[in-house]
Amino acid sequence: xxxxxxxxxxxxxxxxxxxxxxxxxxxxxxxxxxxxxxxxxxxxxxxxxxxxxxxxxxxxxxxxxxxxxxxxxxxxxxxxxxxxxxxxxxxxxxxxxxxxxxxxxxxxxxxxxx
Amino acid sequence: xxxxxxxxxxxxxxxxxxxxxxxxxxxxxxxxxxxxxxxxxxxxxxxxxxxxxxxxxxxxxxxxxxxxxxxxxxxxxxxxxxxxxxxxxxxxxxxxxxxxxxxxxxxxxxxxxx
Numbered sequence: 001x002x003x004x005x006x007x008x009x010x011x012x013x014x015x016x017x018x019x020x021x022x023x024x025x026x027x028x029x030x031x032x033x034x035x036x037x038x039x040x041x042x043x044x045x046x047x048x049x050x051x052x053x054x055x056x057x058x059x060x061x062x063x064x065x066x067x068x069x070x071x072x073x074x075x076x077x078x079x080x081x082x083x084x085x086x087x088x089x090x091x092x093x094x095x096x097x098x099x100x101x102x103x104x105x106x107x108x109x110x111x112x113x114x
Numbered sequence: 115x116x117x118x119x120x121x122x123x124x125x126x127x128x129x130x131x132x133x134x135x136x137x138x139x140x141x142x143x144x145x146x147x148x149x150x151x152x153x154x155x156x157x158x159x160x161x162x163x164x165x166x167x168x169x170x171x172x173x174x175x176x177x178x179x180x181x182x183x184x185x186x187x188x189x190x191x192x193x194x195x196x197x198x199x200x201x202x203x204x205x206x207x208x209x210x211x212x213x214x215x216x217x218x219x220x221x222x223x224x225x226x227x228x
Binding site: 032034036041042043044046049051090094097099101102104105106107109 | 120145146148155156157158160163165207209211213216217219220221222224
């Protein structure tokens with residue numbers, strides 16, 4: 001069965017510190033992998049996605065993620081967090097074709113302190 | 115890039131009324147559309163999948179008579195919450211996908227039933 005695990009429900013980091021949000025997935029085939037960010041009351045914003053090729057993917061707002069097939073992981077990183085990064089982050093996995101929907105993790109809430 | 119437009123973004127109505135939410139793909143043909151529901155501080159929960167011209171496939175536990183989904187064209191899907199009650203208050207997000215395209219998400223609709 002397809003599933004996404006985000007082990008950390010809530011993470012607090014200091015502004016300027018580095019960040020890593022964990023994501024592990026279970027999928028039968030080679031998946032598409034995504035990271036979304038959601039601010040309170042807002043929709044989803046795509047940060048980055050992995051389809052194929054270079055396993056280190058660069059996204060918007062200074063985020064990057066690395067696909068590690070051997071670990072079934074797609075962790076999100078940022079070298080220096082800004083206060084505006086406080087939000088909910090969702091990892092998702094999906095098929096490369098067909099009509100199956102994305103499967104989302106439960107999300108990680110990021111708080112940023114001064 | 116591809117854009118999905120969801121309307122309205124926020125609706126408040128009295129208990130017992132029906133509410134229609136529209137989801138349009140603006141620059142691609144959406145062969146499949148998905149409707150998600152999101153409760154506060156939770157992840158997205160898939161409600162149903164609809165293919166153009168076919169009946170929607172509902173997830174277990176989702177009342178098809180309560181949440182009517184129509185996908186009559188390749189660019190438009192609607193979700194109608196019939197006889198809405200306060201427990202139907204939630205954030206509803208649509209998503210559209212074309213052939214060999216990843217899912218694109220609307221900005222969501224906040225539904226408040228008084």
